[in-house]
Amino acid sequence: MEWKEHYAQDHAQMDETHREFVALVDRLSRVKPEEVVEALEELLAHTGQHFAQEKAWMEMSGFPPMLCHVDEHARVLDSLEKVLAMTRQNNPGLGRIVARELEDWFIQHAATMDAALAAHLRQV
Numbered sequence: 468m469e470w471k472e473h474y475a476q477d478h479a480q481m482d483e484t485h486r487e488f489v490a491l492v493d494r495l496s497r498v499k500p501e502e503v504v505e506a507l508e509e510l511l512a513h514t515g516q517h518f519a520q521e522k523a524w525m526e527m528s529g530f531p532p533m534l535c536h537v538d539e540h541a542r543v544l545d546s547l548e549k550v551l552a553m554t555r556q557n558n559p560g561l562g563r564i565v566a567r568e569l570e571d572w573f574i575q576h577a578a579t580m581d582a583a584l585a586a587h588l589r590q591v
């Protein structure tokens with residue numbers, strides 16, 4: 468997965484975090500089987516902070532569709548935790564599969580929910 472300029476939401480900190488997210492997903496899609504657990508742990512730690520930051524912005528700004536956005540984040544974190552647990556039980560091939568799923572998810576999520584959040588943050 469590589470960063471594309473149209474992923475940018477004209478919000479410097481959000482875009483920086485999203486660039487890091489894309490780089491970590493890319494790494495997960497390429498690492499050797501013995502490095503999948505570490506790549507997933509790093510992605511999970513980053514994603515937890517990334518979503519917590521967006522939630523703080525939503526709370527601070529009174530973002531109307533906050534619950535919907537936060538629910539979607541929670542589902543992603545939950546599946547990443549499950550994938551990490553399964554990978555630890557010796558299923559490293561899942562890393563590549565989840566990286567592909569996350570790429571599709573991110574493109575869709577950034578273009579809709581994060582774009583709406585960034586537009587809302589610019590207004591308030």
Ligand SMILES: [Fe+2]
Binds near residue numbers: 521540576580581
């Ligand atoms: Fe988001």
